[in-house]
Amino acid sequence: MTYLAKSPWIVHYNGSSCNGCDIEILAALTPVFDVERFGIINTGNPKHADILLVTGSVNSQNREPLKNVYDQIPDPKVVVAIGICATSGGIFRECYNVYGGTDTTIPVDVYVPGCAARPESIIDGVVKALGILEEKRKKIQEKAGEPLKAGGAV
Amino acid sequence: MIPEYLMPVVTAILYIVLAPLLGGLICGIDRKVTARMQGRVGPPILQPFYDVAKLFEKENPVVTVAQNAYVLSYLVFMAVAGALFFAGNDMLLVIFAFTLSHIFLVLGAYSSYSPYSHVGAERELLQIIAYEPMIILTAVGMYMVTKSFFVSAIATSGIPIIFYLPGVFIGYLMVLTIKLRKSPFDLSTSHHAHQEIVKGVTTDFAGPNLAKIEIAHWYEYVFLLGVIWLFFAWSPLIAIVVIVVAYFVEILIDNTFARVKWQLMLRSSWIIAGMLGLVNLGVLYYLKLVVPS
Numbered sequence: 026m027t028y029l030a031k032s033p034w035i036v037h038y039n040g041s042s043c044n045g046c047d048i049e050i051l052a053a054l055t056p057v058f059d060v061e062r063f064g065i066i067n068t069g070n071p072k073h074a075d076i077l078l079v080t081g082s083v084n085s086q087n088r089e090p091l092k093n094v095y096d097q098i099p100d101p102k103v104v105v106a107i108g109i110c111a112t113s114g115g116i117f118r119e120c121y122n123v124y125g126g127t128d129t130t131i132p133v134d135v136y137v138p139g140c141a142a143r144p145e146s147i148i149d150g151v152v153k154a155l156g157i158l159e160e161k162r163k164k165i166q167e168k169a170g171e172p173l174k175a176g177g178a179v
Numbered sequence: 180m181i182p183e184y185l186m187p188v189v190t191a192i193l194y195i196v197l198a199p200l201l202g203g204l205i206c207g208i209d210r211k212v213t214a215r216m217q218g219r220v221g222p223p224i225l226q227p228f229y230d231v232a233k234l235f236e237k238e239n240p241v242v243t244v245a246q247n248a249y250v251l252s253y254l255v256f257m258a259v260a261g262a263l264f265f266a267g268n269d270m271l272l273v274i275f276a277f278t279l280s281h282i283f284l285v286l287g288a289y290s291s292y293s294p295y296s297h298v299g300a301e302r303e304l305l306q307i308i309a310y311e312p313m314i315i316l317t318a319v320g321m322y323m324v325t326k327s328f329f330v331s332a333i334a335t336s337g338i339p340i341i342f343y344l345p346g347v348f349i350g351y352l353m354v355l356t357i358k359l360r361k362s363p364f365d366l367s368t369s370h371h372a373h374q375e376i377v378k379g380v381t382t383d384f385a386g387p388n389l390a391k392i393e394i395a396h397w398y399e400y401v402f403l404l405g406v407i408w409l410f411f412a413w414s415p416l417i418a419i420v421v422i423v424v425a426y427f428v429e430i431l432i433d434n435t436f437a438r439v440k441w442q443l444m445l446r447s448s449w450i451i452a453g454m455l456g457l458v459n460l461g462v463l464y465y466l467k468l469v470v471p472s
Contacts, residue, residue, distance in 0.1 A: 027236065028229045028230075028233040028236060029233050029236055031226075032226065032230045032233040056217060056219045059219040059221075061210075061214060061221060061222050062221065063222075064223075064230065068378065070377045070378040070381075070382055072378075072382065072383065072384070072385035073378060073381075073385060073389060075237075099238035099239070099240050099385045099386050100237070100238040101238075162236065165238075
């Protein structure tokens with residue numbers, strides 16, 4: 026039995042977003058969508074989070090903070106890139122200071138394109154991420170189980 | 180039947196086993212009622228249990244190994260404080276164990292290097308300074324009425340303590356807001372999706388450590404509501420009604436007030452403790468002089 030899917034906590038990192046996607050993420054917390062129904066909480070602290078939502082493209086200024094936030098999330102964790110800028114760099118991808126989408130810096134599990142991404146598609150993306158989260162947990166568990174098995178064989 | 184001398188042990192064990200279940204349930208109902216007040220559907224009642232179960236499934240990244248010890252001490256001393264209380268032990272001893280457990284939480288937050296964690300720890304200390312006088316006054320007031328610091332004696336005295344200590348009771352409700360981490364006094368850390376200075380005192384705790392802090396908080400819930408019980412111990416039915424109403428009012432206050440600055444929290448809680456608590460005790464002392472029982 027796993028409880029990860031029942032209580033996914035989110036941390037939101039705004040790379041260089043225009044705030045369009047950020048507003049839509051916050052809209053998902055309002056009474057209309059109310060994601061807390063599914064136990065989803067916007068924590069604001071990477072150490073408490075399971076899912077990292079990234080909005081906006083990655084540029085030379087926010088690359089290190091983004092890596093830092095990602096590294097602080099305890100395993101198992103997933104990354105959801107929200108909006109076309111976080112997915113591929115969007116209209117900013119040709120800019121001199123822009124690296125591109127989130128996947129140029131950290132591994133991304135789910136892409137939610139759109140400008141801005143709709144709250145429905147953001148929730149859909151998070152639900153997809155829950156499946157990946159569970160897979161990752163199983164992998165970590167299997168890895169942790171390996172040395173025990175080896176010891177048993179000897 | 181269980182012999183008389185074993186009863187404290189039985190109640191203490193019952194508390195240690197059942198308090199997390201009851202506390203988690205109260206927390207779940209709290210979240211549901213809060214959501215309804217905000218026009219939302221809200222999470223399932225069992226959501227706090229899912230959260231804690233999930234946190235135990237996560238990795239445990241610690242900044243310093245000392246954190247593990249501090250968090251465990253926080254949980255253990257909180258359980259001990261509540262167990263002593265429900266075993267009918269000395270009220271002062273209970274309060275000291277209760278305060279000590281929070282000191283461990285503060286030490287845990289100070290042992291990491293995050294400035295957010297440090298700010299949270301400072302604010303937790305300020306909260307302890309703010310609520311401690313009123314908690315002590317509650318114990319002293321109960322002693323003045325029942326002539327005993329022992330919870331068992333206070334609970335079985337049959338005296339309607341609330342009529343002697345109305346001011347102390349209101350003061351206690353005031354510090355209960357601080358203790359339950361509710362707005363306007365949720366400075367060091369808060370519940371639900373509230374955010375303040377990242378996550379205050381719990382910033383650098385993750386996974387299983389955070390789960391332990393949450394369980395300790397469930398123990399705290401039951402202990403704090405148990406103190407309300409003492410005011411109404413002569414009539415269990417009224418006691419239960421008052422506990423439910425008091426908790427509902429706390430949720431209402433949580434949802435209608437913004438967070439205040441620490442200066443206002445400290446000032447107002449000390450003024451309330453002085454005005455209502457000390458004056459209540461003074462009047463009680465005067466009446467005892469005038470009308471010898």
